[in-house]
Amino acid sequence: MKQRIPFLVAVVLALCVFRGSSVPRDPDPRGQSGSRFPASAFGRLPAVGGGRIQPLDSIARNSLLQLREKQRVNAEPWKSWWQRPRMLSASEWLMHMFFAQKQADALPVLRIDHPDVKGLLELPMHEDPEKKTDGKHFAWSQIQPKFDVLREETRRAWEVQESARSPYERAVLKLWEGVAVYRSLQNAVQPPNAERWEQELRDWVAQVPAGREAAKAQQAGQPFDQAVLERLLVELQRAEEMLRDEKMRRPNNPPLVVAPYRKSEAELAWGKTGEALFDVARGAPLPVSVQAYAAMGTAFRAGDAVAFSSVLTGYQQHLTGVHAGEIRKAASEQRFNHLELFYRALVLYVLSAICVLVYMLAPERLEAWRASGVAITGVALVVHSAGLVYRMLLEGRPPVTNLYSSAVFIGWGACVLGLLLERVWRNGIGAMVSAVPGFLTLIIAHHLSLSGDTMEMMRAVLDTNFWLATHVVVVTLGYSATFVAGALAMLYVLRGFFSASLTGETAAALSKMVYGILCFATLFSFVGTVLGGIWADQSWGRFWGWDAKENGALMIVLWNATFLHARWGGLFKERGLMALALGGNIVTAWSWFGVNMLGIGLHSYGFMSAAFHWLMGFVGLQLALILLLLLPRRMWRSRAA
Secondary structure, eight states, X not given: OGGGHHHHHHHHHHHHHTTTOSOOOOOOTTSOSSOOSOHXXXXXXXXXXXXXXXXXXXXXXXXXXXXXXXXXXESOTTSOGGGOOOEEOHHHHHHHHXXXXXXXXXXXXXXOOOHHHHHHTTOOOSOBGGGTBOSSEEEHHHHGGGHHHHHHHHHHHHTSOGGGOOHHHHHHHHHHHHHHHHHHHHTSSSOTTOSSHHHHHHHHHHHHHHHHHHHHHHHTTOOOOHHXXXXXXXXXXXXXXXXXXXXXXXXXXXXXOEEEEESSSSOEEEEOHHHHHHHHHTTOOOOHHHHHHHHHHHHHHHTOHHHHHHHHHHHHHHHHHHOHHHHHHXXXXXXXXXXXXXXXXXXXHHHHHHXXXXXXXXXXXXXXXXXXXXXXXXXXXXXXXXXXXXXXXXXXXXXXSXXXXXXXXXXXXXXXXXXHHHHHHOSSHHHHHHHHHHHHHHHHHHHHHTTSOSSOOOOGGGOOHHHIIIIIHHHHHHHHHHHHHHHHHHHHHHHHHHOSOOOHHHHHHHHHHHHHHHHHHHHHHHHHHHHHHHHHHHHHSOSOOOOHHHHHHHHXXXXXXXXXXXXXXXXXXXXXXXXXXXXXXXXXXXXIIIHHHTOOSTTOOSOOGGGHHHHHHHHHHHHHHHHHHHSOGGGSSOTTO
């Protein structure tokens, strides 16, 4: 029975973690319980955002991550959880943004943390339930009165060199980008000042032929109906406002919600609502998408869920008949969004680490905790792998395509290597170095996702599945292995300096683990770097160009080779080799993240100045641990190390 306990623990936790992971079914619109509007079906509609087809659910989630760092909207954030604040799913929020803009403008979806930015906009500084504010999330209706002030401050912040910007200036720019995302969604399906858009659209389309005739007569110098021409031009001016935000002084970039329609004899493509209105004025028929969204808006504002569902079903049937592939892809991605596989894997990694930590308190008596931790890590690896495979199928690409996916893949590789170590030594160390890097890399991936769509279109130089599946995957496995070796070295220092649990046997096992993993890391780093050179020769006409990323890859190879030579030649003993492994963490972190922050070279795809302080903190931690390794043995609690 005791042998079955770990298995039962893993099964129960997996069931708990996956509870409620399926896409929620929309209630019958004729019912009276819950939100009667079919939010899930609406979120399944395909659109084009970031250069790729995706469901409206993904567009809404990615937008909310940029606006408030969460994928749902708390409409009453000043309430505590036990008071059950009103929550909106991403798709429900997007329905308000598309069809009920005044209601959407009252929802607190823009997060502002910097006190000086709140002071600039004269917003509440602290939580105050009586004033219905939590001091962090604000509605567009609260920010709009100070829009001109924000725009001027943004202009001043842009003029400051990026490396010299203060936290306040970065916060202003972040808010400005959030406002741009917010306003672009407002202009996706109807003009922002439209109150009866379906009727206005129907009347205008009926007058377009007469308006075109009036325009031709004016150009020919013949008599024309001035009122009819002005009606045509007024609506086109509203369409222009949907395409260009004059208040923000930039082109608008809403998602392309108009399914492929014939813009001309030779062009059939996805489009924006504003573009479709211009095409109608040139003689093209009104796209079905524009009519459907206008009718859905009328039903939504009237609170008529039955009519809304009827229009939505008809539009889905139209798309299924013409764009079945896009419908299937959007539905598949929506399921992926609701499964939240990487988040669930993250939770399992935390639970695994807790079990292993408990085991380490008394290894002789708590073996069941180690076995449970290993079992949970195994479940986490299955979930993590499922997320990787699902994402690969959605993209039609290998697992690593950008900085976000590299973080996810590095965590997966670390988990695999850790479980292999655990299978050999069975002392909890392998499970720990699976759980901790897995958790940390998924946290990094989450923060990278806050910048927008993580399945963005590939850059031209990366648009080759063969090299993505060889060079990028192999070199990323080299990153994973080097980090795992560094994690083992960190565990060596922490257990040796702060506790008496690092026995001679454990220290020897850790040393062997680091050596074995770094042999693996050296091989994959070297092969991956060579494959990268071959790719560079084919893409850019040169095998090596001393690019920052190329130099970083070479640094990893040389550092790992230094470790192996130091061990083979007896240049360092156990603690010196651990110091080299910790140095490998620094080199790999710089090569993976640091070179992207330079903003130079052909590989600066993931520039993130905000991550600089975290990177420096990680480097500082590794240097501190190296200094602890240099202390005399008598200062360590574990004298065997």
